[in-house]
Amino acid sequence: MTEKQFEEFLREAVEDYNPPPEVPREAMWARIEESRRVSRTAGRVVFLSSPWVRWGVGVAAALALGIGIGMNLDRSAPATQTVALDDAEPGVSAEVVDSEDGIYQLVALGHLSRTEAFLSMFRTDVRAGRTDYQIASPARELLTTTRLLQGSQAIRDRRLRELLDELELVLVQIAQLRPELDGEDAELVTQAIDQRSVLLRLRAAADAVPELRGVQGVL
Amino acid sequence: MNERNHSSAPGSWVDEAELIARVRQGDAAAERQLYQAHVDRTYRLAYRLTGDEELAQEFTQEAFIRAFDRIDQFRGDAAFGTWFRSIATSVIYNGLRKIKRFRKREFELDEASSLGGNESVAEPDLKEKLSRAIEDLPAKYRMVFVMHDVEGYTHEEISSAMGTQVGTSKAQLSRARAKLREALSQFAGEWAS
Known part of the structure; x- marks a missing residue:
């Protein structure tokens, strides 16, 4: 068989090589649009090169609020966080933030929502072969907030406690990722996220309280 | 098609420079038009190379997100399609390399676990x-x-x-x-x- 004949054979044979299905335009666009919406919102607040650096800023704000809540969980102190939370999200009902339990729940669910978005971005990055090691910083800060919430006396829900324990494990692994370790460790973390259905459980938790739907990104 | 000046949204001709300017201002409708013009070819390439719907979707999405995030870096020296194609190719190429390493490791594990088996493999x-x-x-x-x-x-x-x-x-x-x-x-x- 000559070179030319082989080329012709190849051209015909490869037509069946991974034939693409119909392009899922709408499904992909919905996810791109959501990512862009988050990006635009973050971009209005602070203009930094890496999305993970922007995460760090957001998480730092959450951490500050988390510390405030931790202090407020001292039972002798009056519940005075309503003003700050009202400033952050006018749509959240007053009843939710009136009690200490409500404040804890609001902060916890806001934290779960942010962590869900963070882990989704992380998973997408790893699958696309892009691991930005600046993620270690927001991961550490999310980890700190997770531990604050774990240590709070206001935690009552067993499932929430288990979910926070699960998040702690995942965030510890992400916080320890280093460039010299290559992307395989990041792959292992995403596998752990999938195997433990962490994202599904986070979404379920975020949907659990109707008043808090849509809170994502507020903190 | 004059790729230098135009982008082909389905059923219409749209001035590319105007679209890019609108994307820079954060116009989601303009982003959608650019997406419509380039998504099919990008997804097809990603699918051909991965043979996996989920990965093809992730690579395609990532390419568009990265392009829109970096639209300020597009100087207009070449057509948007040319610039975008280099981003999409980079996303797919880097993704494939990661996957190849991962699958190779999986394959090695499978091979190790099946040592000693007598299963006949069809040609x-x-x-x-x-x-x-x-x-x-x-x-x-x-x-x-x-x-x-x-x-x-x-x-x-x-x-x-x-x-x-x-x-x-x-x-x-x-x-x-x-x-x-x-x-x-x-x-x-x-x-x-």
Whole structure:
């Protein structure tokens, strides 16, 4: 068989090589649009090169609020966080933030929502072969907030406690990722996220309280 | 089509420069128009190279998100399609390399666990042999081969997307074909002659 004949054979044979299905335009666009919406919102607040650096800023704000809540969980102190939370999200009902339990729940669910978005971005990055090691910083800060919430006396829900324990494990692994370790460790973390259905459980938790739907990104 | 000045949204001609300007201002409708013009070809390439719907979707999405995030870096020296194609190719190429490493490790684990087994493996047919041979190509050769021989990209398009010279693209295609011929000859003698 000559070179030319082989080329012709190849051209015909490869037509069946991974034939693409119909392009899922709408499904992909919905996810791109959501990512862009988050990006635009973050971009209005602070203009930094890496999305993970922007995460760090957001998480730092959450951490500050988390510390405030931790202090407020001292039972002798009056519940005075309503003003700050009202400033952050006018749509959240007053009843939710009136009690200490409500404040804890609001902060916890806001934290779960942010962590869900963070882990989704992380998973997408790893699958696309892009691991930005600046993620270690927001991961550490999310980890700190997770531990604050774990240590709070206001935690009552067993499932929430288990979910926070699960998040702690995942965030510890992400916080320890280093460039010299290559992307395989990041792959292992995403596998752990999938195997433990962490994202599904986070979404379920975020949907659990109707008043808090849509809170994502507020903190 | 004059790719330099226009982008082909389905059923209409849209001025590309105006679209880009609107994207820079955060206009989601303009982003959607650019997406419509380039999504099919991007997804097709991603799918051909991955053979996996979820990965093809993730690579395609990532390419658009990255392009929109970096739209300020697009200077307009070339068509948006050319610039975007280089981003999409980079996302797919880097993703494939990661996946290849991951799958290789999985394969090695599978091989280790099946040592000592006596299962007889059916001889794969020609299409399967060819698919395996394509997947075994070095990543760059595979990109060039699939882009050119499967998806019909020109060497000019490939070289601008991969950041190489046209001659490099041609040489890589030639080497890819030679490797395929060699790989297939191991299964059937007639390909060697």
